[in-house]
Amino acid sequence: MAEATEHDENEHISPEAAFSLLGNETRIGIIRALWQADAHQVSFSKLRDHADVADSGQFNYHLGRLVGTFVKRKEGMYELTYAGRRIIGAILDGTYTKRTEIDPFGIGASCFACGSSLEASYEGDRFVVRCQDCEETFLRFAFPPGVLEGRDHDELAETAGYWMRAQLSFTVNGICPNCAGVISHSITTEPEHHDHEVGLEYDCERCKHHATSTVALHLSYHPAVIAFHDDHGIDLGEELWDSYLWSDDEHTTVLSADPWRISLTIMLADEALELVVDEDLNVVERHRT
Numbered sequence: 001m002a003e004a005t006e007h008d009e010n011e012h013i014s015p016e017a018a019f020s021l022l023g024n025e026t027r028i029g030i031i032r033a034l035w036q037a038d039a040h041q042v043s044f045s046k047l048r049d050h051a052d053v054a055d056s057g058q059f060n061y062h063l064g065r066l067v068g069t070f071v072k073r074k075e076g077m078y079e080l081t082y083a084g085r086r087i088i089g090a091i092l093d094g095t096y097t098k099r100t101e102i103d104p105f106g107i108g109a110s111c112f113a114c115g116s117s118l119e120a121s122y123e124g125d126r127f128v129v130r131c132q133d134c135e136e137t138f139l140r141f142a143f144p145p146g147v148l149e150g151r152d153h154d155e156l157a158e159t160a161g162y163w164m165r166a167q168l169s170f171t172v173n174g175i176c177p178n179c180a181g182v183i184s185h186s187i188t189t190e191p192e193h194h195d196h197e198v199g200l201e202y203d204c205e206r207c208k209h210h211a212t213s214t215v216a217l218h219l220s221y222h223p224a225v226i227a228f229h230d231d232h233g234i235d236l237g238e239e240l241w242d243s244y245l246w247s248d249d250e251h252t253t254v255l256s257a258d259p260w261r262i263s264l265t266i267m268l269a270d271e272a273l274e275l276v277v278d279e280d281l282n283v284v285e286r287h288r289t
């Protein structure tokens, strides 16, 4: 049996060609078979058994089309490339195949504006957190539908918090969570969400991904802020929904708009941490009292 021939590994392939490769049941079956196989690398004959394709000529043809893009052949063994694993991830997380709604449920945290309970819901492909009374929307972000499977409401709220923080961590560090391009931030005096004095906007120069946040949220990744919370026994990831991060105005003061100097003060027990940032959001002063 002749084994599938390889493309040149360095060859570029157009998005149209790459995605059209996937428009075939046998090829998706081969990618699934590689994912479900017990071993990281699979021989030609084992892969054919797993993929369950009766016609060997057809199997060989379709496998050959995937090699070089979604499948790697090394010393006669086959494995998924990073692109192939991303396809499996996209199938499992449901981004392209599932749409779900979840009615609002309480997340055990209170609105900073009015003190009422915060509720979360899942609307199509977005996780939304809003106050049930004043209708302030705290957050709305894309969240893959596959996350909902096998998690109850509490686990879902916790997972959404970690997900949001992980995505924002990329953003804060200048990496687009959508396309891995360069993302830049700007300070705005007219935030799209909330009635704050200043807000932050992030824009990807490549895919046009757009996100907003607050000075407090941005600085919640700063080592001084993490250490300050840790010293008071607080893991921001775990107490996310109930944290001060959403009430920016009480904690953020604009000291100067030209040049930008914005102060963030966090009070925990009887201690205060103050950070002052410049227009690049670099910390230029810090005081702990």
Ligand SMILES: [Zn+2]
Residues within 6 Å of the ligand: 111, 112, 113, 114, 115, 116, 131, 132, 133, 134, 135, 136
């Ligand atoms: Zn409220």
Ligand SMILES: [Zn+2]
Residues within 6 Å of the ligand: 176, 177, 178, 179, 180, 181, 182, 204, 205, 206, 207, 208, 209
């Ligand atoms: Zn991007």
